[in-house]
Amino acid sequence: MRRTPLYECHLRAGARMVDFAGWELPVQYTGVIEEHRAVRERVGVFDVSHMGEFRVYGPGAEEFLQRNTPNNVVRLKKGRAHYSGLMTERGTYVDDLLIYRRTESEFLLVVNAANRARDLATLEERAGETVHVEDRSDDYALLAVQGPRAESVVAELTADPIADLRYYGFLEGELLGASALISRTGYTGEDGFELYVAAEQAEAIWEALLAAGATEGLVPAGLGARDTLRLEASMALYGHELDDQTTPLEAGLGWVVKLKKGDFIGREVLAAQKEQGLDKQLVGFEVVERGIAREGHEVLAGDQVVGTVTSGVWSPTLEKAIGMAYLPPALAGVGTEIEIRVRKRQLAARVVEMPFYRRGE
Amino acid sequence: MYPTDRQYSKDHEWIQVEGDVCTVGITHYAQEELGEVVFVELPEVGQSYDANEEIGTIESVKAVAEVFTPVAGEIVEVNGALETEPELVNGDPHGGAWLVKMKVAGDAPTEGLMTAAEYQAFVEGESS
Structure with a gap:
């Protein structure tokens, strides 16, 4: 089984570890309910380093993503992210994902651990000569700091203007003096940040978050609380609400599907489904x-x-x-x-x- | 950890016999494996069960566990407090969170049951 760079930190914090998509991850530290309530009322930190990160860049990158996903990449501004999916020809998802626009021609895709290999294969197969797709998952650790007090905890580790970030905005700055992508996103239904950092920085940042959060009542939170939090917020989980037999319209994700943006893979199926009903x-x-x-x-x-x-x-x-x-x-x-x-x-x-x-x- | 005034089963229940009445609960080990308990389903008073029959379920955030009675007998009392305070099972499994009291049919059972020390060794074997 694979381990994240924070494996030892979880053991030290008393985590119970489980197998999740081939990764050994903490399901809980003190208890699911306690960790859940800490995130709703104060702040919690999650290790979600198992998620995959792909760098997609090149002169054709925007057009490539526009063709492969249902949301409108042309409207996605630099410094913003949006929720989308990697389409099949059948109008379903290979995976659901986040797309971050870093420049005119460079994007970061964040994908589910369980689908990382087939996402990469799908993207590589479809990419032409003007688009590069790189799997950078092993370079990144990903920490999610979630809850009403998340901003004051993350602010202790950076001088960057994170208070100015709106929901789904991000900046590329520093945490503890090391490069980091800081985004105001999450999977809990609370305010919060996701911190993309170099794998070798992960442990120092995890410890600094625990220290900075001590006065705010921060707790480490596991997959158990992540599941109850995302379900209360009605966020879909691939392999449960989503699979390659289910369209985003059926999954209640019509707000992601921009039929008017022009053609994209699976569009015809979605257009027909919208007209004929589900x-x-x-x-x-x-x-x-x-x-x-x-x-x-x-x-x-x-x-x-x-x-x-x-x-x-x-x-x-x-x-x-x-x-x-x-x-x-x-x-x-x-x-x-x-x-x-x-x-x-x-x-x-x-x-x-x-x-x-x-x-x- | 495990009180010596009672016996333990391989299914992680404890029983305490006083006269012809036997109190049944689940062990500290069982509640820890289950995690935070949110529902306890218990049988009706007056129902009779054979030994090793399912008498109820305990549902936690993560999982559900059936409760089996180690003894045959008739339910004479159920712990109504667990309906409103299921978390007692986590907090006081060997005391306030007893599940049922049964009138034992026939002789008090001993077969297959363990002492506190034997049970302690048994769960250490399970978790390693």
Whole structure:
């Protein structure tokens, strides 16, 4: 199994390690609920160095990305990032990803660890002579500092104007005097930053964040809390809500799909789907009875199986079991009563609005 | 760590027999493996079970565990506090978070059960 540059730090912090996409990563330190609440109320730091980073550059880079992804790269300004996907011809995603524009002709793509190899193969196969694609994943460590007090913690490590960054803005500056890409992004539904640093700097920055965050109540947080946080914020996870059989429209990501930008791979399928309507649609639900719906459980309406749970957790913020599932559009309306088969029982549940949690509410 | 006034099963339950009533709970090791408990599902008073039958489930943030009764008997009391305070299972597994009391059918069981010292050695073997 692969280890991130912070492996020893996790052991020192008392982490319980698990296998995630071939990486040995911390699932929790003190407890999922405690770490989750620390991020919602104060600040937490996550090691997400398993994520992949690709450098895409060259005179044809903008046009190349415009053709391979559904969001509008031409409208993406230098110093900004956006959420998008790597398209298949079938209108589905090879992967979901972030695109950072560094210059007119240079971009950074951030991809899921589990899909890194096939993302790279897909991009290399499609790239012409005017585009270079480099897998730089092993050069970077990635730390996510998330929570309402994230800014004051990160500010202790840099003189760069991070307070001026808006959501999805980034700057290339320094952390502890070493080069870093600092972006105001995250996967928790809170304010926060993602710090792309050289792998050999990771340990010093991790320790400095823990020290700087001590007065703010910062805790290290693991994959367990990352999952409950992202699910409350209704953010999709590839391999759960997304796969290469599911279009971004079905996944509720219509806001990413810019059909008017011109042609791109899979556009025709998406345009047709938009016109003809969807066969399945991602919905959020809450469990009404005591019990937790988890990934893979069947969803029933009457005595018919109508879908499958893609993710399900106990929500520490709402203090109830929540989840997401694909259902026929006729059953996707808020308030629709459904049941979820959990082992020998069937739990009553109901379709609710997403996101489950929105900061500041 | 493990109180010596009771016996332990390989499924990580403890039982404490007083007269013909047996109290059943899960061990410290079991709660630690499960992580933060959020739901406890217990049987109805009056139901009878054979030894090693499932009597309930404990659900944590990460996983779900079935609870098996190490003894045969009838449920005479369930710990209602766990419905509103499931986290007691993590905080006080050998005390306040007992699960059920059963009226033992026949002789008090001993077969396959361990003493505190034997159980301690057993879980050290499991986790290494």
